[in-house]
Amino acid sequence: MWTLEIEPDGPASAAAAPGQFNMLTAFGVGEAAISLSGDPAEPGRLVHTIRAVGPVSHALAQLRPGAALGLRGPFGAGWPMAEAAGRDVVIMAGGLGLAPLRPAIYRLLAERARYGQVQVLYGARSPADILFRRELESWRRRLDVEIEVTVDHAAVSDWRGHVGVVTTLLGRAAFDPANTVALVCGPEIMMRFCAAALGDAGVKAEAIHLSMERNMKCAIGLCGHCQFGPVFICRDGPVFRYDQVAGLLRHKEL
Amino acid sequence: MDHQGPSVLTALGLQALFDSLRHRGYRIVGPKVRDGAIVYDDLDGVADLPQGWTDEQAPGRYRLARRDDAALFGYAVGPHSWKAFLHPSVQRLWTARREGDAVTVTPEPTSAERFAFIGVRACELKAIEIQDRVFVGGAHIDPHYRARREGAFIVAVNCAEAAGTCFCVSMGSGPKVEAGYDLALTEITEGEHRFVVEAGSEAGRQVLAELQAHAAMDGDLDAAEAVVQRTAASMGRQMRSDDLRELLAANLEHPRWDDVADRCLTCGNCTMVCPTCFCTSVEDSSDLTGAESSRTRRWDSCFTMDFTHVPGGSVRASARSRYRQWMTHKLSSWVDQFGTSGCVGCGRCLTWCPVGIDITEEVRAIRESPSKQGAGT
Numbered sequence: 001m002w003t004l005e006i007e008p009d010g011p012a013s014a015a016a017a018p019g020q021f022n023m024l025t026a027f028g029v030g031e032a033a034i035s036l037s038g039d040p041a042e043p044g045r046l047v048h049t050i051r052a053v054g055p056v057s058h059a060l061a062q063l064r065p066g067a068a069l070g071l072r073g074p075f076g077a078g079w080p081m082a083e084a085a086g087r088d089v090v091i092m093a094g095g096l097g098l099a100p101l102r103p104a105i106y107r108l109l110a111e112r113a114r115y116g117q118v119q120v121l122y123g124a125r126s127p128a129d130i131l132f133r134r135e136l137e138s139w140r141r142r143l144d145v146e147i148e149v150t151v152d153h154a155a156v157s158d159w160r161g162h163v164g165v166v167t168t169l170l171g172r173a174a175f176d177p178a179n180t181v182a183l184v185c186g187p188e189i190m191m192r193f194c195a196a197a198l199g200d201a202g203v204k205a206e207a208i209h210l211s212m213e214r215n216m217k218c219a220i221g222l223c224g225h226c227q228f229g230p231v232f233i234c235r236d237g238p239v240f241r242y243d244q245v246a247g248l249l250r251h252k253e254l
Numbered sequence: 255m256d257h258q259g260p261s262v263l264t265a266l267g268l269q270a271l272f273d274s275l276r277h278r279g280y281r282i283v284g285p286k287v288r289d290g291a292i293v294y295d296d297l298d299g300v301a302d303l304p305q306g307w308t309d310e311q312a313p314g315r316y317r318l319a320r321r322d323d324a325a326l327f328g329y330a331v332g333p334h335s336w337k338a339f340l341h342p343s344v345q346r347l348w349t350a351r352r353e354g355d356a357v358t359v360t361p362e363p364t365s366a367e368r369f370a371f372i373g374v375r376a377c378e379l380k381a382i383e384i385q386d387r388v389f390v391g392g393a394h395i396d397p398h399y400r401a402r403r404e405g406a407f408i409v410a411v412n413c414a415e416a417a418g419t420c421f422c423v424s425m426g427s428g429p430k431v432e433a434g435y436d437l438a439l440t441e442i443t444e445g446e447h448r449f450v451v452e453a454g455s456e457a458g459r460q461v462l463a464e465l466q467a468h469a470a471m472d473g474d475l476d477a478a479e480a481v482v483q484r485t486a487a488s489m490g491r492q493m494r495s496d497d498l499r500e501l502l503a504a505n506l507e508h509p510r511w512d513d514v515a516d517r518c519l520t521c522g523n524c525t526m527v528c529p530t531c532f533c534t535s536v537e538d539s540s541d542l543t544g545a546e547s548s549r550t551r552r553w554d555s556c557f558t559m560d561f562t563h564v565p566g567g568s569v570r571a572s573a574r575s576r577y578r579q580w581m582t583h584k585l586s587s588w589v590d591q592f593g594t595s596g597c598v599g600c601g602r603c604l605t606w607c608p609v610g611i612d613i614t615e616e617v618r619a620i621r622e623s624p625s626k627q628g629a630g631t
Contacts, residue, residue: 027350068355070359215562215563218536224554253569253570
């Protein structure tokens with residue numbers, strides 16, 4: 001896992017909104033869609049968190065400080081920050097899904113008075129897989145935000161926290177379901193369960209927002225790869241209101 | 255010639271059209287016989303056209319056959335479509351040069367090539383209009399497509415033959431060309447071999463004005479109308495199309511997808527021959543030192559596993575899901591995305607499918623099945 005900070009030297013790109021992504025190029029290797037994981041209030045410092053899983057992400061992770069890379073963006077529709085104002089906010093993240101939610105968390109904490117209760121519920125595979133651990137710990141020291149972390153499995157000797165899937169944290173969280181906006185990002189199966197659990201807790205489908213992942217080559221709706229039924233994830237998303245995609249999510253391999 | 259109405263050209267006059275287009279700087283591309291099929295390629299003149307040839311098409315089958323006349327356009331469509339020229343299968347997007355830590359990216363210039371397309375059918379004009387919506391109709395424009403498209407001169411032909419796999423009448427896209435051409439020809443082989451010509455643009459009118467064409471008589475127009483009527487009445491296939499968006503969207507779990515998956519080889523032929531399929535992938539390459547690199551865009555197909563690959567694996571791992579994606583996109587979700595169907599009824603996906611999967615039959619099987627979901631008949 002690598003976090004890459006980029007200082008733009010070309011024409012300044014538009015300030016990114018929380019939840020948007022960039023297309024990053026490792027020259028001679030290829031391009032990949034990477035979500036922005038930094039604070040949108042610092043547009044001169046573009047932060048991306050990358051898991052080195054393919055040739056492009058691997059090459060990006062190996063760049064030395066000062067090296068050049070290609071950047072297009074920002075692309076896509078982000079988290080509904082304006083809609084969240086004045087309401088409780090429940091953030092549910094799974095694994096690397098915390099990265100595209102981090103810009104939203106920065107804004108929530110920076111403008112804390114604009115929002116009601118703020119809950120961050122995070123699930124990781126194991127204690128070693130917890131992303132931004134020190135930051136989570138520092139947020140947890142604040143009195144105006146609830147941060148809960150759970151892991152799928154851990155040895156008793158190195159974990160004293162919650163064990164179980166992230167939805168188990170929902171029952172402990174204090175929020176008013178009728179006046180809540182939920183932001184969810186993680187593996188698709190995890191998001192489906194989160195949306196169902198939020199629905200059971202009384203949060204309306206149109207107040208639940210998911211960030212979808214698909215293969216992307218162009219980010220501008222021309223290459224066809226990221227189609228999800230009628231929508232292009234790159235152009236119409238990646239963040240969708242749950243009621244707009246719930247019908248599509250019911251179908252496997254769509 | 256100074257009249258503005260339909261005109262009549264002889265075969266000799268058609269050569270004059272070729273000469274005029276070449277004189278104007280166009281690269282002339284049209285049908286010719288090659289490798290046992292009628293393909294689109296550079297043409298030197300009328301003599302290159304597939305005179306006296308026709309094609310016999312059925313699901314999974316294509317054969318050339320001799321006609322008993324000297325028709326120049328007496329066949330339907332082959333494996334090629336004009337997207338090979340407007341949206342080429344390989345397009346370099348940029349080159350980059352690295353010096354130390356600095357990288358300079360040079361975008362690939364757009365093409366200055368001006369094509370004259372000869373023999374564009376009504377379904378193909380519709381296909382070009384559909385690709386226009388994809389590449390130049392949205393917020394993001396493909397500059398390479400736009401450059402080639404804006405420079406093109408289109409000589410359309412009203413079909414005098416329908417193949418066994420044709421269903422343009424069902425899709426409302428033919429056989430008569432309605433719009434989007436510079437010149438439109440109707441070939442008449444009864445009596446004197448001649449072409450009724452209509453201009454559809456100012457550029458077309460200017461070219462036509464230079465040719466030795468005389469005004470069409472009532473007899474010419476009646477004969478041309480009869481050609482289109484005859485073709486319209488001889489479609490090899492039919493497919494009800496008014497409710498396809500809703501029908502397929504409501505039947506994403508229909509058992510017929512398993513049935514077609516048992517036959518589909520996921521070879522992607524249907525996507526390569528389809529005149530509207532537009533999906534691409536990109537690949538980067540570099541020289542051995544890593545100083546020079548480039549990005550190239552290539553046609554891609556939703557039938558490959560790589561198409562939907564994400565770190566967790568391929569989203570559409572089964573043949574069922576990949577065939578379903580192709581067909582529901584073409585006939586249903588395309589409408590949501592671009593406001594039209596993605597199908598023009600040209601029949602290429604039937605003909606060039608190695609196992610003869612017939613999209614009209616697959617739709618019928620879902621529509622008439624007892625397990626169908628949703629309203630409609």
